[in-house]
Amino acid sequence: MAAAEIARQGEGCRTVPLSGHVGFDSLPDQLVNKSVNHGFCFNILCVGETGLGKSTLMDTLFNTKFEGETASHSQPGVQLKSSTYDLQESNVGLKLTVVGTVGFGDQINKEDSYKPIVEFIDAQFEAYLQEELKIKRVLHNFHDSRIHACLYFIAPTGHSLKSLDLVTMKKLDSKVNIIPIIAKSDAISKSELTKFKIKITSELVSNGVQIYQFPTDDESVAEINGTMNAHLPFAVIGSTEELKIGNKMMKARQYPWGTVQVENEAHCDFVKLREMLIRVNMEDLREQTHTRHYELYRRCKLEEMGFKDTDPDSKPFSLQETYEAKRNEFLGELQKKEEEMRQMFVQRVKEKEAELKEAEKELHEKFDRLKKLHQDEKKKLEDKKKSLDDEVNAFKQRKTAAELLQSQAQQAGGSQTLKREKERKNNPWLCTE
Secondary structure (H helix, E strand, C coil): CHHHHHHHHHCCCCCCCCCCCCCHHHHHHHHHHHHHHHCEEEEEEEECCCCCCHHHHHHHHCCCCCCCCCCCCCCCCCEEEEEEEEEEECCEEEEEEEEEEECCCCCCCCCCCCHHHHHHHHHHHHHHHHHHHCCCCCCCCCCCCCCCEEEEEECCCCCCCCHHHHHHHHHHCCCCCEEEEECCHHHCCHHHHHHHHHHHHHHHHHCCCCCCCCCCCCHHHHHHHHHHHCCCCEECCCCCCEEEECCEEEEEEEECCEEEECCCCCCCCHHHHHHHHHHHCHHHHHHHHHHHHHHHHHHHHHHHCCCCCECCCCCECCHHHHHHHHHHHHHHHHHHHHHHHHHHHHHHHHHHHHHHHHHHHHHHHHHHHHHHHHHHHHHHHHHHHHHHHHHHHHHHHHHHHHHHHHHHHHHHHHHHHHHHHHHHHHCCHHHHC
């Protein structure tokens, strides 16, 4: 609250005259010198289908040959390839990063072609935000990889924008400064090109696509930027080949029917693009990226994390108060979850005890059933054994009786034989008979 009070007091500050030279009028020079010594960075994203001359245009824009590996277009999806170069012009150093969209538009199903691009842009915002949120920050040495300008290459069909172009630009317009350009514009006639530009502008407006508008609030560039806004999208041609035209060597493309000069404004808008992108509005593109697109991403991220500038009553809410509120909310949720987990644990223990008791009861019942079954089986076996013993004893008795009868019969038969023999001896006539 003290900071807000000081800010309110500062709003009513007075303007007082100086009685002599102080020297703070040199601040702009100090800032320029410091910026020049530190160097600048600029990051360009080139979006467009394969074969539209993205690499050639980059070489032409910066009047050099960016060496890089030939990209493979055999990947199943869109791949973003980033290359960083250190450039020097006079005493000004520029760290330039060029990001290409390899394979964009090569797929049969192009529905999700924009997603890798959006994810890449968000990843650069996230990297900067994470560095910004560190306790020990080194932003002055941090390589800012946030995309400052998106050159969207449109195929020179002469008819209308493809649905892929409209969907992609619509997904990107809140995340990056889009500058639409008609690539290889020498493929269609001037009259067709004029109609094509009008058609593109109309479709962008009707679909609510917000492209980058060159600023007109600065009087020094308001007139030229206002004029150039009316020329969007720029129709460009790229070439690193130099041909002798008249007495000068100029970048141009040679065709059987004639020569197209890259830097001739009657032939294409390359000079307009270079002026607007590099020589007039490069710093505004950097500023817009930070103050508009990055701030939008940062605000959404912090709101997702629960940070707000005002309380429910729309009163100022300091970061400390927000932190304390989030901390208390987190601790409350933690205690609530801890209590829920404790209750869940107790409930699970009770359920497990009930299950164990039920299992123990079933085991006892099963044991009793098996015990009874065992006893029944044992009794049956004992009864059967007794029956068998009785049968064995009866059999033995019968056997003994049979043996006794047999011996008696044998004795009786032996006595009769002796008697007959005796009678035969006493009566010889019995033998003759």
